[in-house]
Amino acid sequence: MFFSRAALTLQNLSVLQMAAAQQPERQ
Known part of the structure; x- marks a missing residue:
């Protein structure tokens, strides 16, 4: 799901x- 993926990214x-x-x- 998109929402869970976004949460993992955050x-x-x-x-x-x-x-x-x-x-x-x-650097």
Whole structure:
């Protein structure tokens, strides 16, 4: 279903944001 997929995407984005906030950015 589209809604559940969107919810998973939002959850993945929040997890990525938390991981990025924990460690300094490397470019």
